[in-house]
Amino acid sequence: MKAAVIVFPGSNCDRDAATALELITGRKPQMVWHGDAALPDVDVIVVPGGFSYGDYLRSGAMAAHSPVMASVKAAADKGVRVLGICNGFQVLTEAGMLPGVLMRNRDLKFICRDVLLRVETTASEFTSAYKKGQVIRIPVAHHDGNYFAEPAVLDELESQDRVAFRYCDAAGATPEAANPNGSQRNIAGILNARRNVLGMMPHPERLADPLLGGTDGAPMFTALLNAFA
Amino acid sequence: MKAKVHVTLKSGVLDPQGKAVGHALTALGFDGVLGVRQGKYIELDIAETDPVKAKPLVEDMCRKLLANTVIENFAIDLEG
Numbered sequence: 001m002k003a004a005v006i007v008f009p010g011s012n013c014d015r016d017a018a019t020a021l022e023l024i025t026g027r028k029p030q031m032v033w034h035g036d037a038a039l040p041d042v043d044v045i046v047v048p049g050g051f052s053y054g055d056y057l058r059s060g061a062m063a064a065h066s067p068v069m070a071s072v073k074a075a076a077d078k079g080v081r082v083l084g085i086c087n088g089f090q091v092l093t094e095a096g097m098l099p100g101v102l103m104r105n106r107d108l109k110f111i112c113r114d115v116l117l118r119v120e121t122t123a124s125e126f127t128s129a130y131k132k133g134q135v136i137r138i139p140v141a142h143h144d145g146n147y148f149a150e151p152a153v154l155d156e157l158e159s160q161d162r163v164a165f166r167y168c169d170a171a172g173a174t175p176e177a178a179n180p181n182g183s184q185r186n187i188a189g190i191l192n193a194r195r196n197v198l199g200m201m202p203h204p205e206r207l208a209d210p211l212l213g214g215t216d217g218a219p220m221f222t223a224l225l226n227a228f229a
Numbered sequence: 230m231k232a233k234v235h236v237t238l239k240s241g242v243l244d245p246q247g248k249a250v251g252h253a254l255t256a257l258g259f260d261g262v263l264g265v266r267q268g269k270y271i272e273l274d275i276a277e278t279d280p281v282k283a284k285p286l287v288e289d290m291c292r293k294l295l296a297n298t299v300i301e302n303f304a305i306d307l308e309g
Contacts, residue, residue, distance in 0.1 A: 057294070061297070094297065103242075103243075104245060104246060106243075
C-alpha cells in the first residue's frame with residue numbers, strides 16, 4: 001500500500017499520520033507539499049490535522065483551494081482512498097468532497113481529550129477491521145468540530161450507511177451528554193457516496209501505537225492495508 | 230471600486246458565538262437585547278469599474294471562497 005500525506009502550512013498532525021502509516025504498513029508515506037499540483041501515484045491519501053493557513057476565513061477554507069487539493073479531488077474521483085482527519089475533514093467539506101460543514105464547537109471551547117466513538121459502519125475500506133457497534137477510544141483536539149448539514153443531507157447519510165462514527169458513552173448509547181461539540185446527530189465521521197473518502201474529527205493516528213496509551217486507532221490503518229493485501 | 234461583503238449565518242443555523250455575545254451584553258446591563266447573530270464583513274478593492282460586471286464577479290467570489298453557502302448567506306454593496 002502506497003500512501004501520501006498532504007502538508008499545508010500549519011499542518012501539525014502530518015508527521016503523526018506518517019508515523020502511524022509507517023508503523024502499520026511498513027512503508028514510509030510520501031509527504032506532499034500543498035503547492036505541488038502533482039501527486040505521486042498512491043493508494044491512500046491522508047489530509048492531516050492542524051491549522052492549515054492559520055484557519056483564516058474558515059477552518060479548511062484556504063487549504064481547500066490550494067493547488068494540491070485539485071489533484072486530491074481528481075484522485076478521489078478515480079477511486080483513490082482519501083482520509084481527512086480533523087482539519088483534514090474540514091478541508092474535505094470546504095472542497096466539496098464531503099457534505100456539510102464543521103462549525104465552532106457548541107460550548108465555544110477548544111476540546112482536547114479522548115472521546116468514545118461508536119463504529120456505525122464496517123462497510124468501508126477504512127472501518128472494515130472494526131466491529132459494527134464497537135466502542136472505541138480516540139482523541140479529539142479541535143475548536144471547530146460541530147458537524148452541521150441540512151436534515152435532508154443527514155437523512156441521506158444515514159439511509160446510505162455513510163455515517164462512519166458517532167460520539168457515544170461507554171455503553172455505546174448516543175445521548176447529547178456524550179456529544180462533545182454539538183455535532184448534529186452525534187456525527188463524528190462520514191463517508192462520501194462512493195465510500196472511498198472518509199472525514200472524521202477524532203485522530204486515529206494519535207492512538208495507533210501502544211506507547212501512546214492505546215491502539216484503538218490502529219485498525220483503521222490495518223483495514224486500509226488489508227484492502228491492498 | 231469597492232465591494233463590501235457581509236457574510237451572515239443562515240437563519241436556523243445555531244450561532245453559539247452570537248449567543249455568548251448576547252449573554253455578555255445582558256450581563257453588562259444592556260436589557261432588551263433579544264438576539265445577536267455574528268457575521269463577517271469583508272471589504273474588497275477591485276479593478277472592475279462597471280457595477281454590472283462587478284456584481285456577478287463578487288458573487289462568484291462569495292460562492293467559491295468568501296462564504297460557505299451550506300450555512301452562510303452573503304450580501305454585496307458596490308461603491309465608487
